[in-house]
Amino acid sequence: MNYFSYKQDDLYCEDLSVAYIAEQIGTPFYLYSYSTIRRHFQVFNNAFKGLDHLTCFSLKSNSNLAILRLLALEGGGADVVSGGELFRALRAGIAPDKIVYSGVGKTPSDMELALKSGILMFNVESDQELQALNGIAENSGSKAMIAIRINPDVELKTHPYIVTGFGESKFGIPIKDSLNTYALAKRLKNIEVKGISCHIGSQLTEIDPFVEALRKLRELYRKLKNMGLDIKFLNLGGGLGITYHDEEPPHPLEYARALRETIGANKFTLILEPGRVIIGNAGILVTRVLYTKSAANKRFIIVDAGMNDLIRPTLYDSFHAVQPVKMAHSDMFTASLVGPICETGDFLAKDRKMPPFKPGDLVAIMSAGAYGFSMASNYNSRPRPAEVLVKGKLFSIIRARETYDDLINGEMIPEFLEKSSV
Numbered sequence: 001m002n003y004f005s006y007k008q009d010d011l012y013c014e015d016l017s018v019a020y021i022a023e024q025i026g027t028p029f030y031l032y033s034y035s036t037i038r039r040h041f042q043v044f045n046n047a048f049k050g051l052d053h054l055t056c057f058s059l060k061s062n063s064n065l066a067i068l069r070l071l072a073l074e075g076g077g078a079d080v081v082s083g084g085e086l087f088r089a090l091r092a093g094i095a096p097d098k099i100v101y102s103g104v105g106k107t108p109s110d111m112e113l114a115l116k117s118g119i120l121m122f123n124v125e126s127d128q129e130l131q132a133l134n135g136i137a138e139n140s141g142s143k144a145m146i147a148i149r150i151n152p153d154v155e156l157k158t159h160p161y162i163v164t165g166f167g168e169s170k171f172g173i174p175i176k177d178s179l180n181t182y183a184l185a186k187r188l189k190n191i192e193v194k195g196i197s198c199h200i201g202s203q204l205t206e207i208d209p210f211v212e213a214l215r216k217l218r219e220l221y222r223k224l225k226n227m228g229l230d231i232k233f234l235n236l237g238g239g240l241g242i243t244y245h246d247e248e249p250p251h252p253l254e255y256a257r258a259l260r261e262t263i264g265a266n267k268f269t270l271i272l273e274p275g276r277v278i279i280g281n282a283g284i285l286v287t288r289v290l291y292t293k294s295a296a297n298k299r300f301i302i303v304d305a306g307m308n309d310l311i312r313p314t315l316y317d318s319f320h321a322v323q324p325v326k327m328a329h330s331d332m333f334t335a336s337l338v339g340p341i342c343e344t345g346d347f348l349a350k351d352r353k354m355p356p357f358k359p360g361d362l363v364a365i366m367s368a369g370a371y372g373f374s375m376a377s378n379y380n381s382r383p384r385p386a387e388v389l390v391k392g393k394l395f396s397i398i399r400a401r402e403t404y405d406d407l408i409n410g411e412m413i414p415e416f417l418e419k420s421s422v
């Protein structure tokens with residue numbers, strides 16, 4: 001069941017026409033399908049049924065409160081990487097004991113907030129961070145539960161910017177050095193060692209690297225047991241890929257089956273941190289054509305969404321399918337879909353076959369639910385787009401379109417620049 005599909009010639013999200021929503025709220029906007037998010041979460045989470053596990057949605061992929069609430073109601077936990085994400089997860093009602101906190105640069109105040117909130121554990125990424133966390137826990141008379149994030153050094157085929165678990169990456173601690181870090185953790189009074197974690201990369205379309213990483217974690221798990229450490233959690237991170245174009249990623253069931261086989265009879269809770277696989281194909285970006293023009297044998301469709309709204313095409317050269325909101329039934333032609341921003345890199349699709357869009361037409365940029373709004377910026381002083389959630393025939397604005405006042409929120413003109421003193 002695809003909740004973004006055509007009824008006759010009109011693109012629908014669940015039971016609502018996308019054009020209808022655009023008429024009501026204007027463009028551009030992100031549009032999410034409630035039923036898709038829910039189904040994706042359930043399919044993923046149920047794939048691990050029978051295995052002690054916790055599914056912690058990765059907030060960096062999409063951190064809208066309404067979406068987090070939906071996932072909280074499904075029993076989901078959260079993977080956060082900043083105080084801000086922690087704040088969002090808690091505000092959305094995600095149980096603190098289902099929240100894990102990763103990131104190479106946790107600040108003291110963010111660690112304090114996380115400790116006070118009673119999160120499940122910190123995924124610690126360096127010895128210095130471990131010492132700092134121990135100090136903070138000591139000051140507040142508490143114990144910080146931790147996993148050490150290790151770098152399992154597995155090879156991957158994905159965009160180099162989103163590979164994280166190979167030898168030279170800044171993430172985690174090289175697996176060969178991790179025993180020393182665990183030994184240090186064991187000595188620290190306000191640290192309680194609970195787990196091992198890793199995250200090898202994102203948009204992975206093969207199972208083998210996950211299995212290889214899990215094998216390495218399992219090996220380490222045995223060594224740590226021998227050191228007398230009571231490891232209760234193994235966290236494999238996120239990374240399962242989705243179909244943007246013609247990729248054929250494994251189904252969560254296959255993924256889960258492979259992990260189950262690798263885990264064997266070991267007794268621990270498996271933590272997973274999926275982001276993209278839950279929300280990527282549950283959202284689209286809807287934009288309207290402003291103008292068309294040709295130059296040097298190239299055709300450009302200029303739309304009202306730009307790289308500030310969706311940066312993936314220009315940052316990673318990533319593919320997002322372009323679909324008409326109203327099917328035209330005319331010959332396709334090659335064009336680039338570009339935004340209004342003053343940068344050559346401001347494109348959403350480059351030299352692509354697409355319908356002969358004309359001014360006023362609505363265009364859907366597909367598979368934009370993950371790392372879409374969450375990476376949006378105000379570059380060129382463009383208010384960020386609205387976000388809308390559809391459930392059946394209902395639609396709800398889950399984030400208002402920003403206003404010009406929002407753009408200058410917090411900015412101040414110092415007294416010495418007041419008119420009288422100039």
Ligand code: LLP
Nearest residue numbers: 058102199202203238239273274275276371
């Ligand atoms: N856990 C950790 C520690 C992570 O660093 C990430 C993603 C995830 C979980 C979730 O991974 P996912 O299941 O979504 O693949 N902006 C890039 C993706 C960067 C991913 C960074 N880490 C993009 O738009 O493709």
